[in-house]
Amino acid sequence: MSEDKNENDLIRERRRKLSEYRKEGVAFPNDFRRSILADDLHKNYDDSSKEELEVNQIPASVSGRIIAKRVMGKASFIKLQDVSGQIQVRMERDRLPEGLYQEFKKWDVGDIIGVSGVLFKTNTNELTVLADTSILLTKSLRPLPEKFHGLSNQEMRYRQRYVDLIMNEKSRNVFITRSKIITLIREFMNTRSFLEVETPMMHSIPGGAVARPFETHHNTLDMKLFLRIAPELFLKRLVVGGFERVYEINRNFRNEGVSTQHNPEFTMLELYQAYADYEDFMELIEDMMSEISVRIYKSKSITYQEKEINFKGPFHRMTMEEAIIKYNPDLNEKNIRDKNFLEKYANELSIKFDETYNAGKIQADIFEKTCEEKLIEPTFIYAYPTEVSPLSRRNDSDPFITDRFEFFVFGRELANGFSELNDPEDQSERFKAQVKMLEHGDNEAMSYDHDYIRALEYGLPPTAGLGIGIDRLVMLFTDSASIRDVLLFPYMRNEKNEN
Numbered sequence: 100m101s102e103d104k105n106e107n108d109l110i111r112e113r114r115r116k117l118s119e120y121r122k123e124g125v126a127f128p129n130d131f132r133r134s135i136l137a138d139d140l141h142k143n144y145d146d147s148s149k150e151e152l153e154v155n156q157i158p159a160s161v162s163g164r165i166i167a168k169r170v171m172g173k174a175s176f177i178k179l180q181d182v183s184g185q186i187q188v189r190m191e192r193d194r195l196p197e198g199l200y201q202e203f204k205k206w207d208v209g210d211i212i213g214v215s216g217v218l219f220k221t222n223t224n225e226l227t228v229l230a231d232t233s234i235l236l237t238k239s240l241r242p243l244p245e246k247f248h249g250l251s252n253q254e255m256r257y258r259q260r261y262v263d264l265i266m267n268e269k270s271r272n273v274f275i276t277r278s279k280i281i282t283l284i285r286e287f288m289n290t291r292s293f294l295e296v297e298t299p300m301m302h303s304i305p306g307g308a309v310a311r312p313f314e315t316h317h318n319t320l321d322m323k324l325f326l327r328i329a330p331e332l333f334l335k336r337l338v339v340g341g342f343e344r345v346y347e348i349n350r351n352f353r354n355e356g357v358s359t360q361h362n363p364e365f366t367m368l369e370l371y372q373a374y375a376d377y378e379d380f381m382e383l384i385e386d387m388m389s390e391i392s393v394r395i396y397k398s399k400s401i402t403y404q405e406k407e408i409n410f411k412g413p414f415h416r417m418t419m420e421e422a423i424i425k426y427n428p429d430l431n432e433k434n435i436r437d438k439n440f441l442e443k444y445a446n447e448l449s450i451k452f453d454e455t456y457n458a459g460k461i462q463a464d465i466f467e468k469t470c471e472e473k474l475i476e477p478t479f480i481y482a483y484p485t486e487v488s489p490l491s492r493r494n495d496s497d498p499f500i501t502d503r504f505e506f507f508v509f510g511r512e513l514a515n516g517f518s519e520l521n522d523p524e525d526q527s528e529r530f531k532a533q534v535k536m537l538e539h540g541d542n543e544a545m546s547y548d549h550d551y552i553r554a555l556e557y558g559l560p561p562t563a564g565l566g567i568g569i570d571r572l573v574m575l576f577t578d579s580a581s582i583r584d585v586l587l588f589p590y591m592r593n594e595k596n597e598n
Contacts, residue, residue: 106241106242109242113238113240114240116205116238120238126238127237133160133162133181136181136183137183137184137185138184139183140161140218140226141184144226145226149220149224152220158216159215159216159217160213160215161179161228162179162181162236163212164179164180164181164265165207165209166185167208170204173192173193174189174190175203175204176189176190176227177190179214180265186228187225187226187227187228188227188233189228191230194229194231195230195232199232199233202235206235208239209239212233214232215232215233216229216230243262243266244266257583257589277573277585279394280395280576283390283394284387285348287386287387288370291344291383292344294345295347296342296345296346298330298334298349299333300350301324302325303325304546304548305325305328305545306329306331306548308329309489309544310329310354311542312326312328312352313352327350328352328353329369334370334371335559335562335564336551338373339554339557339559343374343560344373346369348569351365352364358582359583360511362570362582364590365570365582365586366569368566369564369566369567371519371562371563371564371565372562372563373561375562376502376518377502377504377517377518380564381479381506384414384479384506384516384567385413388477389411389412391572391576396576399411404509408508409477410477414478415476416478418481418482419463419480419481420462422466422470423462426469426473429444436458444465445465453539455541457486458484459485459487460486463486471507471512474507474510475510476508477506477507478507479507481505483517485498485501488503489529489530489533490517492519501518501520502518503517503518509575511571513575516564518561519562521555523556527547527552530545530546533547570585573585
């Protein structure tokens with residue numbers, strides 16, 4: 100018998116059982132209330148002796164999913180799993196109400212039940228709930244996968260996350276840690292007097308980052324809209340309005356490829372601070388990374404993919420040109436801005452470019468191709484070319500570059516920060532340059548945002564901005580190799596239609 104046919108037979112049998120419960124009027128009850136979670140039972144009573152539990156007769160009502168079941172003659176054991184962990188339950192025929200033990204034997208692994216009883220310890224000293232009564236709360240119609248076979252199917256883990264969370268404690272812990280990290284970030288920002296705000300997720304003009312947007316349509320207004328690629332321009336409007344420190348933990352959408360580091364929908368922390376510059380935010384990142392590491396792991400060092408990562412500052416710092424020269428022996432201070440030489444070198448690296456690219460854009464492509472993956476230790480790369488930084492402030496002494504940095508760990512960009520461009524006339528010219536790139540086929544170039552220019556004309560104070568990728572941050576602190584491992588519901592192709 101094939102595996103699929105065997106599973107269909109099991110589902111058919113479970114449906115038959117559910118049909119009987121429906122006829123009896125006992126399907127899917129909602130009148131059981133538990134008194135305590137499994138983990139709290141272990142914390143409170145694992146150190147208690149058999150004698151103490153026997154004397155005190157401590158009551159406990161627990162509920163959860165049957166993960167394992169061992170049926171014997173007059174007594175059986177099950178493992179019950181709730182949100183906090185697992186607890187063992189013993190079912191005895193002579194202790195339960197008449198007929199319940201026989202009914203319990205029909206229940207399946209995967210069913211959700213409620214149990215009330217008292218605590219005791221087995222001969223192997225395992226804390227156990229000795230059931231006085233029990234109730235089937237939810238009949239599971241599909242059998243759980245075998246422990247090892249089910250967990251080895253990566254696509255199933257991502258596509259059927261609900262099964263993954265049932266079967267895989269490590270996966271559950273990843274998302275618990277993710278929630279803790281986001282909470283820590285909020286605490287970190289709030290204690291520094293930043294105001295959490297919300298900005299629109301549908302924009303009439305895509306902006307705030309260099310990326311290709313998703314398009315949608317508003318029927319009533321009959322207008323094209325774009326899913327947010329970044330909240331930057333709206334957050335800076337708020338700084339113009341007088342909110343000098345703002346942040347948003349936001350969902351962004353970029354119409355790009357899918358990889359171990361990219362998902363079309365992702366979470367960012369973006370923050371803006373008036374009367375600050377990009378160097379202030381380098382220090383903020385050092386403090387934030389160190390604090391998260393200490394709060395989660397009680398250490399400034401973590402292990403990621405078998406490599407030790409130390410968040411004890413200060414972190415390494417290099418300009419982009421210094422990094423390119425370091426990892427490309429053919430480039431030096433004399434030719435690093437020579438467009439003709441860079442075009443020839445880019446050709447040798449099979450980097451595609453067109454006639455609209457100047458030296459700065461080619462530099463950025465060379466850096467991405469030859470340098471990023473080598474930046475294992477926490478590293479700031481700063482002084483990005485103006486050509487690829489349309490929203491960043493030009494450097495006062497060198498207009499070829501901007502006061503911008505990106506933060507890398509394990510060869511991945513985790514953050515992008517810069518001193519903001521607050522000159523409305525300069526920003527207008529940069530937007531126009533982006534529009535030309537858009538007209539030449541660059542789908543990631545920005546559009547001209549007239550209202551944002553108007554906001555700048557009212558006056559944006561000297562400001563620094565920063566974006567941090569939450570998903571990649573969680574990957575780092577949970578030792579996850581793929582971004583799909585830290586997204587509860589990552590993007591997946593549609594399944595083939597099933598009969």
